[in-house]
Amino acid sequence: MKIGVVGKPSSGKTTFFDAATLANAEIASYPFTTINPNLGTAFARYPCPHKELGKECNPRNASCMKGTRFIPFSLLDVAGLVPGAHEGRGLGNQFLDDLMDANALIHVVDFSGLTDIEGNPTKGHDPLEDIEFLEKEIDYWLFGIIKKNWDTISRKARMKAEKLEDLIYEQLSGLAMGREEVEHVVRELGISPESKEEELMELAKRIRERSKPILIAANKIDLPEAKENYENLRGKIKDKVVVPVSAEAELALKRASEAGLIEYIPGDSEFKILKQLSEKQEKALNYIKENVLDVYGSTGVQKILEKAVFDILGMRVVFPVEDENHWTDKDGNVLPDAYLMPPRSTALDLAYKIHTEIGEKFIGAIDARTKRKIGKDYELKNGDVIKILVRK
Template sequence: MLGKANVGKSTFFNAATDSSVQVANFPFTTINPNIGVAYVRVHCVCNELGISDNPVNSRCISGVRYIPVKLIDVAGLVRGAHLGRGLGNKFLDDARQADVLIHVIDISGSTDEEGKPVNPGEGNPFIDIQFVEEEFDLWIRSIILRDWDKIIRESENLKQRVETVISNRLSGLSINEQLIRNSVDQIDLTKKPAEWTDDDLLLLSKQIRVKSKPIIIAANKADLQSSDLNLEKLKGFGRPFIPTVCEAELVLKKASSKNFIYYLPGDSNFEIKRGDKLSSEQISALNKVSQVLKKFGSTGIQQILNHACFQMLKKIVVYPVEDEYKFTDKNGNVLPDARIISANSTAKDLAFLIHNDLGKGFLYAIDVRTKQRIGAEHMLKNNDIIKIVSTTGRK
């Protein structure tokens, strides 16, 4: 998650992350105040099976499964970040870890390019969109250019394709050779690498960025009147976006944690439970939220997280179990885990995702719905319930 100052990043982060969950409990490497646990929301398979579950790695509330994902609030993107300006290097280092970028913008235009408040409508959020893309492109190009002469020499001496050498340079970004080859093809770069200009390399960097760091735009402060026109314009801008009202989500989260309302993140409405306990201020805040929900169908936060995970990264959800009759793990927990995995994964990929040993000792798997055996290369589908049988654990 990134964006200039005052667009609502902290509000997004606080509304989306669960402060009651210690990040340390998750297999996330760094502990950092800017890293939090957010959730994607799916329809749990417990509904279809007609059973009640007790999840371990996720949560299930009334058949709605919330699966944890890591959210990083990447601060400090300023012009010239790729040259190390501002917190440039730290920013890009944090961004490096991300599979997908959520760019929070102020679609109401009530902030200038530096994030200082201006009259609503005066700020230009479209410039911000282009700026973030450009800064990333320049950053990728700067990494390539840093070693450019060496890359050319190495590829000539070792008779390696230049794409191989570039992908080694960019390996920290998990950008592989195929992606770079596709990018070269896409921009029709047929000249010899030694003849590639800075402009060619910028175009190449852009292709690499588009493929490796997809951006979803959170068009925030959509509740303000001046947002309407910009949202209309944004439709023709060719970038994926979802209108958001982070402030509304934060109000809902607080009211729900105090048990004043019943609301599940991502819902299109809420129910007041303890109206008598609400102050007139709280009632008016909730009324505003109601209008937002009526207009946009949701606050947009959950939709952003789900879109990033399932549409942009093309992930699916699978439920591994150990007992194919009771749908349990070895401790008797029903449907304990919901795992997020790439859409083109095999049964063996799932085994490796769960545990390296389970992958190494993979024998076969069972599709729990049909009780049929499936092999290592069997492609998984969304909502599959899978038992893995491996040599580990067999005495």
């Protein structure tokens, strides 16, 4: 599973990315700081079942902090997008091709209004403008992909050599959207080999809506200008998923925690000071507490990631084990792995996720909580602890 971070230049995409992944990608106050995409690992929080077991866990693919398990997934940070990117303005929109297989997008919007639509310093810019143009640029990007070989596609479909739906699906291969869904949209809109550009644009829009849900990070909420805009605009963006975010605050808290200055679990509403701080450090942390944590309950970074993972994409957290009694792997590691599985995934899907060979040799599974045997079609639930049975 992959989530993409998008937005205009200088909106704070890389700050968000670094805060979510603890990478060290370059952050700067001028536009187009990021040119090449940054791919990293972000995490969704979930209560670790080790508490039920009454034993500590030995996580292999993530960490566990005080009973909260951090489950990994991919996060991609790309270059800034400007209006007219589809006509080659800014860095164009070709770099969005890296987001083809992203399951959702987090649109980082500078809510302070202190940067214009191209990321240059200004005052009083309306963040609503950013929200609107970005959707359009994404639509143009998908439209460009559909249109690229349209002549060949429509000719083949006219000759009835291949079905139009299949040809369009192939053109969009790599998109996080199933063949049936693409076919459904093509038919629903009555797309034919004779379809004109406007109809293909409508198709691109519909495909974006279905395959790339966009969540809005109302970023730089630590600044008074952003707070004001957020309060004023809330009513106008009720139909969208919007989370107030301070990427910079999250990054500062994580760095302070890495340096051993504070105890802070990503996503929490508070932190604990562990060491004597300098006056500057104390002031900075106090500012974050008073202007972000105490007002919004968190920095919003984990909140928006988890909204995407659980609420929008409906992912399930599953813990595969080899010993259903001790919840361990064969080396005795307690609950070593945790995976995010898409909705309606089955026990057989989990087997394939662990390893192709495990999938091929699958003969059944055991629910480690109830010790009941389950079949290949069993639908995985959030928090399941599962042992897969394989043919010898």
